[in-house]
Amino acid sequence: MEFINAIILLLNYTIIPALTYGSQLALGAIFVTLVYGILRFANFATGDMMSFGTMIAVLLTFYFQSLGISFGFLPTALLTIPFAIIGMIFYMLFIDKFVFSYYRIKKSPPVQLAMVSVGVMFVTQAIIRIIIGPFDRRFFDGEKFILKATEFKEMTGLNEGLTIKSTQAITILVTIVLVSIMFWFLNRTKTGTSMRAYSDNEDLALLSGIDPKRVVLITWIIAGVLATIGGVLYGLDKSYRPFVYFNNMLPIFAAAIVGGIGNPFGAFLGGYVIAFAEILVTYAYKKFFTYILPDFLEPDSLIQLLSTDYKFAVSFSILVIVLLFRPSGIFKGKTL
Amino acid sequence: MKQYKNVIAAYTIMILLIISVGVLQSWSIALTILNYCLISAVMTIGANIQWGYAGLINFGIMGYTALGGLAAVLVNTPPVKEAWKAGGMEMIISLILIILGVYLIQFILRKLVKSKKRNYLIALIIIIGFLVVRYISGPAIENIEAVDPAKTGFLGGLGLPIIFSWIVGGLFAAGIAFVVGKIALGLRADYLAIATLLIAEIIVSVIKHEDWLSRGVKNVIGLKRPVPYEVDLQNTSWFINLVEKFHSKKLQLISSLSEKQDILNQLVIDASSVYVKLCLAGLFLTVVIILLILTQKALYSPWGRKMRAIRDNEVAANAMGKNVVKEHLLIFILGSAIVGIAGAMMVTNDGLFTPGSYRPMRYTFVIWVMVIVGGTGNNFGAILGGFVVWFLWVEAAPIALFFINFFTSHLEETNSFKAHLIESAAYFRFLLVGIGLLIIMRYRPKGLIPEKINIKKI
Numbered sequence: 001m002e003f004i005n006a007i008i009l010l011l012n013y014t015i016i017p018a019l020t021y022g023s024q025l026a027l028g029a030i031f032v033t034l035v036y037g038i039l040r041f042a043n044f045a046t047g048d049m050m051s052f053g054t055m056i057a058v059l060l061t062f063y064f065q066s067l068g069i070s071f072g073f074l075p076t077a078l079l080t081i082p083f084a085i086i087g088m089i090f091y092m093l094f095i096d097k098f099v100f101s102y103y104r105i106k107k108s109p110p111v112q113l114a115m116v117s118v119g120v121m122f123v124t125q126a127i128i129r130i131i132i133g134p135f136d137r138r139f140f141d142g143e144k145f146i147l148k149a150t151e152f153k154e155m156t157g158l159n160e161g162l163t164i165k166s167t168q169a170i171t172i173l174v175t176i177v178l179v180s181i182m183f184w185f186l187n188r189t190k191t192g193t194s195m196r197a198y199s200d201n202e203d204l205a206l207l208s209g210i211d212p213k214r215v216v217l218i219t220w221i222i223a224g225v226l227a228t229i230g231g232v233l234y235g236l237d238k239s240y241r242p243f244v245y246f247n248n249m250l251p252i253f254a255a256a257i258v259g260g261i262g263n264p265f266g267a268f269l270g271g272y273v274i275a276f277a278e279i280l281v282t283y284a285y286k287k288f289f290t291y292i293l294p295d296f297l298e299p300d301s302l303i304q305l306l307s308t309d310y311k312f313a314v315s316f317s318i319l320v321i322v323l324l325f326r327p328s329g330i331f332k333g334k335t336l
Numbered sequence: 337m338k339q340y341k342n343v344i345a346a347y348t349i350m351i352l353l354i355i356s357v358g359v360l361q362s363w364s365i366a367l368t369i370l371n372y373c374l375i376s377a378v379m380t381i382g383a384n385i386q387w388g389y390a391g392l393i394n395f396g397i398m399g400y401t402a403l404g405g406l407a408a409v410l411v412n413t414p415p416v417k418e419a420w421k422a423g424g425m426e427m428i429i430s431l432i433l434i435i436l437g438v439y440l441i442q443f444i445l446r447k448l449v450k451s452k453k454r455n456y457l458i459a460l461i462i463i464i465g466f467l468v469v470r471y472i473s474g475p476a477i478e479n480i481e482a483v484d485p486a487k488t489g490f491l492g493g494l495g496l497p498i499i500f501s502w503i504v505g506g507l508f509a510a511g512i513a514f515v516v517g518k519i520a521l522g523l524r525a526d527y528l529a530i531a532t533l534l535i536a537e538i539i540v541s542v543i544k545h546e547d548w549l550s551r552g553v554k555n556v557i558g559l560k561r562p563v564p565y566e567v568d569l570q571n572t573s574w575f576i577n578l579v580e581k582f583h584s585k586k587l588q589l590i591s592s593l594s595e596k597q598d599i600l601n602q603l604v605i606d607a608s609s610v611y612v613k614l615c616l617a618g619l620f621l622t623v624v625i626i627l628l629i630l631t632q633k634a635l636y637s638p639w640g641r642k643m644r645a646i647r648d649n650e651v652a653a654n655a656m657g658k659n660v661v662k663e664h665l666l667i668f669i670l671g672s673a674i675v676g677i678a679g680a681m682m683v684t685n686d687g688l689f690t691p692g693s694y695r696p697m698r699y700t701f702v703i704w705v706m707v708i709v710g711g712t713g714n715n716f717g718a719i720l721g722g723f724v725v726w727f728l729w730v731e732a733a734p735i736a737l738f739f740i741n742f743f744t745s746h747l748e749e750t751n752s753f754k755a756h757l758i759e760s761a762a763y764f765r766f767l768l769v770g771i772g773l774l775i776i777m778r779y780r781p782k783g784l785i786p787e788k789i790n791i792k793k794i
Contacts, residue, residue: 111393111526118705119770120774123770123771126765130757130764133760254534257530309545310545316537316538317538323519323520
């Protein structure tokens with residue numbers, strides 16, 4: 001019994017939150033990696049692009065709520081995602097046409113494109129703050145819990161409760177579905193294959209008749225889908241605040257690089273690596289050890305490797321370690 | 337002379353802009369802007385010698401600025417004796433242990449052959465060292481932070497004049513830059529940008545959360561200035577006489593004695609704040625000029641030519657026998673040290689240290705916009721960039737407000753759209769700076785004052 005209690009404790013406080021957070025990071029990391037692999041630059045506007053998509057969803061959610069439309073026990077925001085995606089894709093294509101395409105055609109070095117993306121970051125941030133303001137906004141509605149701690153305790157008779165928030169379940173499910181579709185698309189369809197070919201070797205891909213404009217267009221469309229859904233899922237789970245989204249860019253970058261930048265599957269796993277590391281290193285294991293150890297060995301300190309203040313620092317340290325020992329990432333990405 | 341025409345014109349316009357702020361808003365605001373412009377200029381010099389001279393992207397400016405600020409705290413605040421008694425010894429032992437550990441690892445790296453065993457050994461040393469240091473320092477940190485937490489709760493500093501911290505800040509930043517450079521400099525350009533940004537985040541989060549060192553997010557206030565205080569000036573006779581003389585014409589027109597005294601008091605209060613800011617501006621300007629002279633000399637020296645050669649073609653420079661790795665590390669350290677100086681200057685100017693305010697937006701990206709807008713590789717350009725962008729950053733809100741009022745003048749005051757726009761006027765600074773950057777990148781990619789290289793003809 002003690003042992004099962006310990007497992008449930010870990011599930012409740014580390015594994016489920018880490019899976020949720022990891023899914024949100026993974027979507028962002030795939031977005032970064034796709035842009036890096038196909039458009040060939042580090043996109044510093046990542047966080048703010050996700051924020052932009054989420055902003056549309058938030059505004060639409062408020063509008064739908066005022067009209068009285070709801071999605072039953074699911075959050076209304078899920079209904080608005082398709083519209084938000086369309087808005088997001090239009091914004092991205094607009095930026096691409098007026099900003100990025102010029103440098104792409106000129107074949108500027110990646111650094112210059114990265115700098116340009118800093119400019120886009122500023123502008124996007126300004127637009128978001130002018131439209132919706134810098135404040136914290138909660139747009140979650142519907143049923144909050146799938147499984148409550150008290151219900152779980154009654155059901156099983158254990159000491160430890162297991163809580164599953166509906167946002168956590170939604171996040172994990174949506175991520176699995178979305179990522180499966182995307183990998184199917186990239187690996188099995190002709191368009192997906194042409195995108196990978198373009199990413200591997202641009203010149204050869206052009207020679208074999210792949211239309212670069214089409215590849216770029218589809219990349220932005222996929223990027224728009226990933227950015228919006230990733231952003232909305234994060235916002236539903238925590239809350240929507242532009243500044244937080246900008247900061248999320250950093251662990252997302254870490255995930256993409258740890259997984260091997262340019263490699264979507266690596267980025268997907270990298271998200272979970274970062275999330276699990278952050279949560280496992282900063283979790284206080286005192287209660288866990290009181291369950292599994294005999295009474296005389298019970299710990300009196302918190303058994304916390306690092307305080308939770310260092311959450312971000314943990315993921316960045318992992319990045320530094322990976323860069324030191326495996327510069328191309330855990331799952332071989334593009335070489336540096 | 338002709339080639340400097342643009343430079344002189346650009347700087348004249350900039351100075352006129354600041355003066356116009358003085359005339360239109362107030363001299364105190366104008367001088368505040370000027371001081372921040374000068375500090376930004378120091379930062380851009382630092383970033384420019386990394387990016388412009390050597391082509392290294394350092395997005396970690398935020399971290400080095402914070403280190404400079406930390407130096408100001410550690411140099412200027414008086415030592416807290418009770419805290420030292422409570423846990424000073426343990427902290428020193430921990431520090432010695434960490435240094436020993438680093439040396440041990442270096443020793444192993446040098447003496448043992450590269451193998452899996454060696455990696456495990458190093459990992460073991462790090463883990464054991466971490467646990468031992470935690471065990472020793474943990475209770476000591478708690479004791480130190482318990483000493484009068486509302487006011488101190490940290491070890492304090494040396495109690496020296498804050499001016500020294502400018503040098504110490506540079507040294508701190510240089511030391512950390514050495515470690516960071518060793519780790520990250522082998523990476524390709526955009527990876528280097530991301531890696532330095534994330535390492536800077538680590539540095540800032542350490543400064544934020546190690547309360548025993550710098551009070552963390554509880555902030556340190558009341559750092560002593562290197563220039564006189566307003567309150568003291570207002571009671572000094574020579575200063576009052578000076579103000580009286582300065583405004584004698586205006587004062588003569590007033591006949592009533594008590595009224596005259598009131599006006600004089602008000603003038604003295606205004607003048608004292610302007611005087612203090614002028615003193616600071618003088619100090620900052622000295623630093624900028626010294627750095628400018630040094631960097632200009634370096635740029636046109638054989639060393640500067642070597643750096644440009646490495647920047648433009650690493651492979652060729654390497655083939656000519658230039659040690660690319662060493663030079664990159666050197667310039668990374670130099671640039672970071674200059675940014676560290678700027679960080680200490682900024683804390684000197686504010687008189688307080690707020691670790692929570694070090695955010696990548698303000699301390700990395702805006703500085704980079706300054707360098708790119710001003711002109712990469714050209715120190716005059718970089719400094720101008722610092723002035724222009726900071727000026728826009730500060731004055732964007734008033735300018736935006738003016739335009740909003742102008743374009744919505746036909747709308748009523750109660751119109752929600754207008755109210756919303758006026759409320760968000762502060763955020764137009766992001767828009768202005770972002771669009772400025774995009775336009776410069778597109779139509780003048782070398783910046784306002786581009787790099788000029790004179791090749792002597794035979």
